[in-house]
Amino acid sequence: MNSKILYVRLPCNPIFPIGVVYLADWVRKQFSEVQQRIFDLGTVPPLEFGPALDRAIDEFQPTVLVFSWRDIQIYAPVGGRGGNPLQNAFEVYYAKNPLIRLRGALGGLKVSAAYYGELWRNKRLIHRGIVRAKRYNPQVQTVVGGGAVSVFYEQMQNLLPKGTIISVGEGESLLEKLLNGKDIEGERCYVVGETQPRDRLIHEWPAPIEKSACNYDYIQQIWPEFDYYLQESDFYIGVQTKRGCPHNCCYCIYTVVEGKQVRINPADEVVAEMRQLYDRGIRNFWFTDAQFIPARKFIPDAVELLQKILDSGMTDIRWAAYIRADNLTPELCELMVKTGMNYFEIGITSGSQKLVRKMRMGYNLRTVLQNCRDLKAAGFNALVSVNYSFNVIDETFETIRQTVAYHRELEAIFGADKVEPAIFFIGLQPHTHLEEYAFDNNIIKPGYNPMSLMPWTAKKLLWNPEPLGSFFGEVCLQAWRQNPNDFGREVMGILEQRLGRADLEDALTAPLGGKARTKPLATALSNNR
Numbered sequence: 090m091n092s093k094i095l096y097v098r099l100p101c102n103p104i105f106p107i108g109v110v111y112l113a114d115w116v117r118k119q120f121s122e123v124q125q126r127i128f129d130l131g132t133v134p135p136l137e138f139g140p141a142l143d144r145a146i147d148e149f150q151p152t153v154l155v156f157s158w159r160d161i162q163i164y165a166p167v168g169g170r171g172g173n174p175l176q177n178a179f180e181v182y183y184a185k186n187p188l189i190r191l192r193g194a195l196g197g198l199k200v201s202a203a204y205y206g207e208l209w210r211n212k213r214l215i216h217r218g219i220v221r222a223k224r225y226n227p228q229v230q231t232v233v234g235g236g237a238v239s240v241f242y243e244q245m246q247n248l249l250p251k252g253t254i255i256s257v258g259e260g261e262s263l264l265e266k267l268l269n270g271k272d273i274e275g276e277r278c279y280v281v282g283e284t285q286p287r288d289r290l291i292h293e294w295p296a297p298i299e300k301s302a303c304n305y306d307y308i309q310q311i312w313p314e315f316d317y318y319l320q321e322s323d324f325y326i327g328v329q330t331k332r333g334c335p336h337n338c339c340y341c342i343y344t345v346v347e348g349k350q351v352r353i354n355p356a357d358e359v360v361a362e363m364r365q366l367y368d369r370g371i372r373n374f375w376f377t378d379a380q381f382i383p384a385r386k387f388i389p390d391a392v393e394l395l396q397k398i399l400d401s402g403m404t405d406i407r408w409a410a411y412i413r414a415d416n417l418t419p420e421l422c423e424l425m426v427k428t429g430m431n432y433f434e435i436g437i438t439s440g441s442q443k444l445v446r447k448m449r450m451g452y453n454l455r456t457v458l459q460n461c462r463d464l465k466a467a468g469f470n471a472l473v474s475v476n477y478s479f480n481v482i483d484e485t486f487e488t489i490r491q492t493v494a495y496h497r498e499l500e501a502i503f504g505a506d507k508v509e510p511a512i513f514f515i516g517l518q519p520h521t522h523l524e525e526y527a528f529d530n531n532i533i534k535p536g537y538n539p540m541s542l543m544p545w546t547a548k549k550l551l552w553n554p555e556p557l558g559s560f561f562g563e564v565c566l567q568a569w570r571q572n573p574n575d576f577g578r579e580v581m582g583i584l585e586q587r588l589g590r591a592d593l594e595d596a597l598t599a600p601l602g603g604k605a606r607t608k609p610l611a612t613a614l615s616n617n618r
């Protein structure tokens with residue numbers, strides 16, 4: 090076997106490219122003779138993208154090009170790459186003052202230009218890489234995967250050249266088969282111009298591989314720029330502790346990308362991986378799991394891992410993760426604090442139990458509050474980001490008042506300065522229950538382009554329906570006017586001023602029966618994190 094694999098991580102904010110690192114590690118463990126090189130465009134200045142890619146190809150002369158594409162969607166609630174997309178959209182849709190509307194439209198143009206510019210740039214880079222690599226190996230094989238490709242795999246065939254293999258989800262077993270010269274038909278992939286993506290391809294289960302500690306001595310050998318991520322002390326380096334999420338939250342795509350079956354990476358292997366990074370000076374870790382504690386039955390796994398981290402003596406680390414705060418116990422809370430969890434996000438979406446149930450999120454808001462109290466009692470004193478998505482289906486002034494009451498209770502527990510409300514509006518994603526709901530209700534039609542950022546599509550994908558749509562538009566615009574640097578808190582303040590606050594008990598109570606139990610899917614906001 091004389092394959093030479095070049096992993097090209099396409100341009101991205103400097104987030105540690107854990108996906109290609111894990112792929113290269115896996116390939117090494119299966120095929121020790123294969124030569125590999127990692128090239129991360131996330132560490133290259135934009136004007137250098139093309140020439141730097143050429144140089145990497147000239148030097149390495151790959152036979153396989155692996156392109157990893159992390160993110161495309163930029164419905165971020167705060168300053169995105171070309172500005173604040175949410176603010177621009179709201180200014181166009183809801184501002185009364187024509188000058189503000191114009192400003193929003195111009196801002197929107199800027200965001201669209203940045204968005205389409207990045208899409209075309211990545212497309213060009215892939216083409217350029219293939220043409221260059223063919224100089225040395227006319228049969229070069231090209232595979233494209235990564236988070237963005239998994240979400241938009243159906244649209245990718247319109248961007249990429251014939252013969253490119255488009256991969257959905259994890260790439261380990263696909264690369265293994267390719268290198269073994271085996272048929273890849275059964276893998277979660279298709280070939281541009283040769284095969285079509287199977288119906289419901291993304292719903293197929295990933296191969297159950299067992300992950301061991303990544304070998305960073307090897308990674309450092311094949312990745313000359315590895316040190317880039319060691320130099321800055323504020324990078325959170327990705328470490329995966331498990332894959333998959335069993336839940337059904339209506340807006341979420343992780344549960345199909347990673348699958349519903351939770352696969353735990355052995356705690357000793359996770360700690361061994363962290364230790365290698367720790368010995369290289371890393372102190373900040375991001376557990377990149379879809380959910381760090383996906384359900385109560387995984388609490389013992391989280392306890393085992395955190396206890397082992399503690400026993401390993403890595404006592405000065407900080408870590409963050411997505412955490413369902415309904416799955417905590419006092420023991421776990423204590424371990425979280427002792428091991429250095431210094432940030433976490435609670436994605437409750439609404440402070441009204443009635444709405445939380447309608448969105449099928451499976452949360453009990455009362456339990457979340459109790460667990461937060463346990464966390465505080467265990468000594469947690471860092472920042473909590475609480476994700477709210479207003480205007481889900483059936484939102485009323487009463488449910489907004491309930492969300493305000495819930496939020497104030499979280500502030501009472503952690504301290505107002507420690508709880509940051511992150512306000513999102515729906516970013517509709519393909520292959521979610523929410524998309525089905527939108528089809529069923531004629532909001533979008535099958536065949537729509539989920540990657541479009543054209544104003545008429547964007548307005549539907551960024552969910553804020555009437556009758557409350559204009560109300561929220563107005564409130565958000567007022568908040569940006571009054572206090573753009575503390576948008577979330579300002580929104581909460583305005584809502585409370587205008588509508589008041591419900592009794593906490595009302596927020597926590599959702600009478601069983603009636604509509605709430607029998608109604609099908611409601612809608613939610615994706616933060617597309």
Ligand code: B12
Pocket residue numbers: 101102103104105106107108109111112155156157158159160161162163164165166232233234235236237238239240256258259260261263264325326327329342343346347375376377378379518616617618
């Ligand atoms: C953890 C996470 C974060 C963390 C990252 C922390 C860190 N330091 O690493 C935080 C919170 C910072 C984050 C932020 C954002 N994220 Co994020 N994040 C994730 C999450 C949950 C896991 C990503 C991860 O690291 N997984 C573990 C590694 C090992 O997997 P991986 O990189 O995907 O690689 C595997 C496969 O993709 C595949 N693969 C990768 N490359 C290739 C290439 C080939 C050829 C093949 C065959 C396979 C392959 O194999 C790899 C190994 O199995 C995913 C959702 C998900 N469940 O995948 C979203 C996700 C990647 N994020 C996404 C987005 C959009 C963002 C944001 C831009 C959100 C925003 N609007 O602000 C921000 C900013 C990111 C940036 N670049 O600046 C999107 C990207 C797709 C899209 N919609 O455009 C995802 C998919 C979520 C979603 N809802 O769609 N994120």
Ligand code: SF4
Pocket residue numbers: 334335336337338341342343344379380413436
């Ligand atoms: S939102 Fe979180 S808990 Fe719900 S399905 Fe997605 S990853 Fe799982």
